[in-house]
Amino acid sequence: MIKRILKNKLGLSGLLIVLFISSLALLAPFITKYEPISLNIEEALLPPGPEHLLGTDSLGRDLFSRIAYGARISLSVGFVAVGIAVVIGIILGSIAGFFGGIIDAVIMRFTDIMLCFPSFFLILSLVALLAKPSIYLIMVIIGLTSWMGPARLIRAEILSLKEENFILALKILKIPTPAIILKHLIPNALSPVLVNATLGIASAILVESSLSFLGLGVQPPTPSWGNILMEAKSTLGVAWWITFFPGLCILITVLGFNLLGEAIREELK
Amino acid sequence: MVPLLIGISFISFLVIHLAPGSPVSVSLFNPKISLEAREKLNKLYGLDKPVHIQYFNWLKNILKFDFGYSLVDGRKVSSKILERLPVTLTINILSLLIIFFTAIPLGLYSGWRKGSFFDRFTTIFVFIGFATPSFWLALLSMQFLGVKLGWFPISGITSIDFEYFPWYKKVLDFLWHISLPVLVASFGSLAGLSRYSREKFLEVLDKEYIRTAFAKGLPSSQIIYKHALKPVFLPVITILGLSVPGLLGGSVIFETIFSIPGMGRLFYEGVMMRDYPLIMGLLVIGAFLTLLGNFLADLAYIWADPRIKYSK
Numbered sequence: 001m002i003k004r005i006l007k008n009k010l011g012l013s014g015l016l017i018v019l020f021i022s023s024l025a026l027l028a029p030f031i032t033k034y035e036p037i038s039l040n041i042e043e044a045l046l047p048p049g050p051e052h053l054l055g056t057d058s059l060g061r062d063l064f065s066r067i068a069y070g071a072r073i074s075l076s077v078g079f080v081a082v083g084i085a086v087v088i089g090i091i092l093g094s095i096a097g098f099f100g101g102i103i104d105a106v107i108m109r110f111t112d113i114m115l116c117f118p119s120f121f122l123i124l125s126l127v128a129l130l131a132k133p134s135i136y137l138i139m140v141i142i143g144l145t146s147w148m149g150p151a152r153l154i155r156a157e158i159l160s161l162k163e164e165n166f167i168l169a170l171k172i173l174k175i176p177t178p179a180i181i182l183k184h185l186i187p188n189a190l191s192p193v194l195v196n197a198t199l200g201i202a203s204a205i206l207v208e209s210s211l212s213f214l215g216l217g218v219q220p221p222t223p224s225w226g227n228i229l230m231e232a233k234s235t236l237g238v239a240w241w242i243t244f245f246p247g248l249c250i251l252i253t254v255l256g257f258n259l260l261g262e263a264i265r266e267e268l269k
Numbered sequence: 270m271v272p273l274l275i276g277i278s279f280i281s282f283l284v285i286h287l288a289p290g291s292p293v294s295v296s297l298f299n300p301k302i303s304l305e306a307r308e309k310l311n312k313l314y315g316l317d318k319p320v321h322i323q324y325f326n327w328l329k330n331i332l333k334f335d336f337g338y339s340l341v342d343g344r345k346v347s348s349k350i351l352e353r354l355p356v357t358l359t360i361n362i363l364s365l366l367i368i369f370f371t372a373i374p375l376g377l378y379s380g381w382r383k384g385s386f387f388d389r390f391t392t393i394f395v396f397i398g399f400a401t402p403s404f405w406l407a408l409l410s411m412q413f414l415g416v417k418l419g420w421f422p423i424s425g426i427t428s429i430d431f432e433y434f435p436w437y438k439k440v441l442d443f444l445w446h447i448s449l450p451v452l453v454a455s456f457g458s459l460a461g462l463s464r465y466s467r468e469k470f471l472e473v474l475d476k477e478y479i480r481t482a483f484a485k486g487l488p489s490s491q492i493i494y495k496h497a498l499k500p501v502f503l504p505v506i507t508i509l510g511l512s513v514p515g516l517l518g519g520s521v522i523f524e525t526i527f528s529i530p531g532m533g534r535l536f537y538e539g540v541m542m543r544d545y546p547l548i549m550g551l552l553v554i555g556a557f558l559t560l561l562g563n564f565l566a567d568l569a570y571i572w573a574d575p576r577i578k579y580s581k
């Protein structure tokens with residue numbers, strides 16, 4: 001499948017973008033000249049140039065360093081949040097799909113109810129419960145509010161799979177139920193979740209940056225793309241680069257995961 | 270729908286009861302709250318009673334549209350929300366109209382000219398539109414259209430001398446102030462919906478009855494307007510109904526950026542001040558508006574497609 005995605009033009013560009021941002025995040029300490037949080041008031045608000053590749057902010061911090069370290073935050077929030085959502089989705093979806101009946105009805109009604117809340121409202125309410133939002137709590141909150149898609153997909157897959165002959169055969173062979181679910185049903189039901197998870201990373205990154213932008217996510221001085229943009233508000237009209245580059249990074253990263261997700265979807269058809 | 274509403278209220282109640290400390294003890298630390306308001310709170314929440322009784326009391330109150338009192342200023346939550354609702358609804362309805370009247374033609378045309386330069390261009394635009402963070406777009410448009418060029422105001426919904434304007438100028442002034450927010454709010458969904466209508470249109474064009482119509486030599490304008498458009502509109506209407514939660518979530522962001530006194534900014538202020546009754550009220554109303562959007566989409570669907578019966 002990977003080979004075919006590489007042949008798909010959009011998929012290939014998506015993969016390249018994801019690889020690019022990932023290496024930016026991984027190599028951040030090696031490719032940056034300045035510490036992301038080291039202040040230097042004498043060099044405040046410098047436009048992009050050879051010394052500071054993307055310029056500096058109002059406290060003289062190097063924007064390129066901050067963006068590179070911010071990539072670590074965005075990507076880890078994306079992956080961990082989606083990981084949590086997928087695990088919850090797999091557990092609830094497979095239980096609902098396999099056992100059916102009242103268990104299924106209860107789980108699916110709960111899913112419907114969760115889908116009724118505007119997800120950003122729900123996330124903000126949960127953030128409001130915390131004394132101080134930390135990056136780990138943000139990951140958990142985004143995960144806890146986005147498992148509904150994966151749960152529905154897994155359930156639908158398992159509903160159709162459990163009628164297949166090979167599952168029937170396993171049941172006749174008296175293979176224990178947990179083994180059937182874990183070893184045979186879930187692995188076969190995962191492919192549509194892969195698409196959902198890839199697109200989910202993109203939206204988790206958007207949510208995290210929106211939260212940090214509102215001051216309710218990753219707290220300064222730890223740089224995240226969202227809180228760099230929050231601080232950019234005060235230099236609006238003076239320093240275009242502080243607004244432009246972090247947002248562009250969010251756009252490119254989200255674009256990359258979306259393109260990759262679409263390409264996987266095409267391939268699975 | 271009723272079980273859903275009960276579930277929504279139950280979860281909202283649960284979320285707020287996870288809050289550290291009771292609503293009243295929070296207010297004890299807030300010197301701005303009068304003794305009288307605190308007594309009101311105590312009575313309202315009946316905190317001496319067991320949790321399930323508290324829940325039923327709260328449920329009874331929200332059925333009467335009573336969400337209790339704000340912890341910040343002691344005012345009724347319901348009246349705080351009601352005075353903020355019109356602005357948010359106006360902006361969201363305007364952006365829905367813009368989305369509807371630009372996304373569908375865009376999608377249809379690029380579907381009709383599949384593979385053309387226009388189609389490839391809109392495809393790229395759609396992917397970029399999907400990926401653009403709305404608050405970044407808001408900042409950029411503030412920076413260039415607002416600060417640099419000075420075409421649009423960048424905060425508030427009225428000018429300083431608004432009160433002295435004749436009524437028509439008041440309307441124009443209001444529209445001028447909300448034009449950037451409306452544009453920003455519509456941009457994201459625009460991409461999604463145009464993509465969706467393009468795909469649906471391509472699906473319909475591939476149907477046998479459409480191919481028959483082409484084969485027997487009907488003019489293409491007649492085929493499109495008479496036969497191909499309606500089946501495209503149906504799913505698009507549903508998507509519009511389903512976009513309500515996204516729009517409401519977006520309201521929080523752009524109302525905060527553009528300092529618009531709407532529901533979204535009220536939510537943001539509530540979260541910042543940890544004003545739990547207000548948050549709880551807005552959560553319930555947001556979920557209710559989402560349900561309403563789904564319901565209206567269903568109604569439109571039934572109206573547009575007589576094959577669907579409501580009993581389904």
